[in-house]
Amino acid sequence: MKQPSRKILGFVCKLSNLINFNLNSKINLAKDINVEIIELDCLGKLDEILILESFNQGADAVFIAGCPEDECFNINGSSSAKKAVNRTKKLLKDIGFEQERLSFYSLSGIKGESLTSIIYKTSTILEKLPENKLKNLEKGVDK
Amino acid sequence: MIVAKMKPLDEISESIKNAKKVLVAGCGGCVTVCLSGGQKEAEILSHSINLKRKLENKPIEISSVTFERQCDKEYVDRFKEYLDGVDTVISVACGVGVQYMSEQYPDIIFVPGQNTTFAGANIEHGIWEERCMLCGDCILAKTGGICPIIRCSKSILNGPCGGSQDGKCEINKDIPCAWQLIYDRLKMQNRLELLTEVLPPKDWSKSRDGGPRKYIWEDNYNES
């Protein structure tokens, strides 16, 4: 089987309706796109380090998705995550990554297709960007 | 507390360009409170530099560790076990911490990760303002608890100047005129007579103008 060459990592809030979505059955993914979804108990757990480490581990794009800020079950989780994403976007620029690789999506919990559109949007962005160089490097000493 | 702001990543990177093994030293004191150089910020810096160097094809060995303060020997000593093989430390403490650490470990190159800016207070969440110039000769009793040396852009002791307009400083409408503040406060406290005294020129020799300063606690109890 051909090795996937684009990796999309998604952090999704456990409490949002996106989790029930079954990736393989609903989206026609191009063969060279590999999507991994990580559930978080609360998006508020998200910080710069988690996102940076995702890129360090070879993700080509990272998206964070959760409920709209005023619908957040944990009240501040969604808004906190959005702020962390904005801060990290600035860091990405200073580090040398394209800011478009990181996105925050605030979704209505109703339609399952939203996840599809996120993935399609992300892969469209990735078509215009080079592969994450770090994917193929030896893992460094990270503490 | 001392307030500091993280230097641009480019500048920090440039200052460690020849380093092979780096430690980012965080500080649990003032810089943690002003959200610029605490454990989290030190880790973020460490991760950022790691990624940046990898992308530049010049990988570097970098990690971070944080202790309570970098201005007291007992905490500075705790960094020792993390310095094995380290050639450069980026200290994200204030300028005091960077220097003091550097004195304890003179063989290692120390670079500052922050620009230490001022002594100030947290006036609302996420906002700090300068309040003290550390002049060594506090006159707050004469000015209703508001310091004109630091809050007046011209350090006027008999203010305000002619540029004070609508209670704002001439250099920036976001800066209140310190003398307007002093006047309003003293008026409210019925103590305007404090302002009729012509305050004499300041003794700047007690400030940094007199040279680097030292405080010896025992001097309080010795015959001078």
Added chain:
Amino acid sequence: MNLKTESKLEKLFKQGHFVITGELGPPQHSDGSDLEHHAAELKDIVDAINLTDNQTAIVRLSSIAAGIHVLKGGATPIIQMTCRDRNRIAMQSDLLGAYSLGIRDILCLSGDHQSFGNHVQSKNVFDIDSIQLVSMVKNLRDEKKFSSGAEIKKAEPRFFIGAVENPFSSDLDLRILRLEKKIKAGADFIQTQAIFDIAKFKEFMKQVVDKGLEQKVKICAGILPVRSAKALNYMKNEVAGMSIPDQLIDRFEKAEDKKSEGIKLAIEMCQELKEIKGVAGIHIMPVGWEAALPEIINGAGFLPRPTVL
């Protein structure tokens, strides 16, 4: 006459004359010949001429040196000294130097902050403030002592001391308090910031006279001749310490010949200000329009200037 100094201004005030002073901004280069030239033209039009001290924190030929050029031109200089660029050592040294070269009048001021000028990265000094400077100059003259307390063994500088007041800050009480402090510190004369709002100035002068302050210090009302609505708008928005009524801006926008409107307005203001109780003179600051001075002063009926007895 019981005079404190050799100053011509002091004599004129003492003799009861209504004093008229002008102002020249020194150039941003080292050729002082224009200053000498203007001074020669103005010597019989004004009683004395202010030389600004790196105004707006833009580097210019120094006030004291400019004062010497004015002396060469035959007129009387009033040097200005701000607190922004010099510490007390340099100030006293400059005062000794200025006096030794014939300068007799000084205006003490805080100075525009350096962020306004063309050297924003410089360190500012502000070792002492303008009121302490007034005190210091007074002590050099009357106590014959330097700021440190050391005695001046001979030839102490005996300046006639001026200070500035801005009558247009929103808090009138604070302005009067500061004026009182300046008088207490030793100010002999005051020049006000440019007046455009005569009504507001009258309020200020009323308070001054109520407290009898005009008996203790000679107050000269400042005016700044303008020749466009643009200039007025600029000052309204960009310059610290100005209060400009909208109807003035209107007047200029409607005027056909802006220059003569400007002269007309300046003359009107001179005449109106002269009538206000407590005003002992007028200080005209023709920023970039020195040529207007003779016409204004003549039109306002202030010529010929008195000769000193």
